[in-house]
Amino acid sequence: MASRLENNVFNFATVAGDYARQQFQASFSAGGFCGRQWAPRTSRWGKKFTHPVMNDTGTLSKSIEKEAKRIDIVGRRSNNTRIFRKGAYYWIYTTEKSVPTKGKRGRKTDRYKNYAAVHNTDPKFGLYTVNQYSSRRPVHRPFIGFSPKIDEHIAAHFIDKIFEGFPQT
Numbered sequence: 001m002a003s004r005l006e007n008n009v010f011n012f013a014t015v016a017g018d019y020a021r022q023q024f025q026a027s028f029s030a031g032g033f034c035g036r037q038w039a040p041r042t043s044r045w046g047k048k049f050t051h052p053v054m055n056d057t058g059t060l061s062k063s064i065e066k067e068a069k070r071i072d073i074v075g076r077r078s079n080n081t082r083i084f085r086k087g088a089y090y091w092i093y094t095t096e097k098s099v100p101t102k103g104k105r106g107r108k109t110d111r112y113k114n115y116a117a118v119h120n121t122d123p124k125f126g127l128y129t130v131n132q133y134s135s136r137r138p139v140h141r142p143f144i145g146f147s148p149k150i151d152e153h154i155a156a157h158f159i160d161k162i163f164e165g166f167p168q169t
Helices: 004-030 115-120 148-157 159-163
Strands: 064-076 082-094
Touching (some): 004 064, 004 082, 004 159
């Protein structure tokens, strides 16, 4: 049987992760992430589209998935001492892939098949351009990741879940 603290840690990770995932999905309807609006379209080709930025088919916002799991690490170190750790994790990731869609520009064939890789990669690490003939880099519109606003909300509302059921002093 798991201890109360283990259950509380897992419940905290799940509740905080669900809240963060909801905020990531809400960023599409808000038109920005973490209180900052996404950059508008600037190219002539892009300006002809009237749908909201990053929300053409809704595939990207629907592809934000989660995985919550308990962790039990048991083993031995090289000096023969035991390792025993318990905890929990909550992963948030996207499952969207670039697929051919009628009326769209086409399928991406390079290594950045995931739309999330283009928009969430730090610009100094993403060494790719808009196309093979240009040196211009794409606009980054982050929709998932670290957010001080989400961290503050979690700290203010969910930290108490860890100590639920323990004696108050």
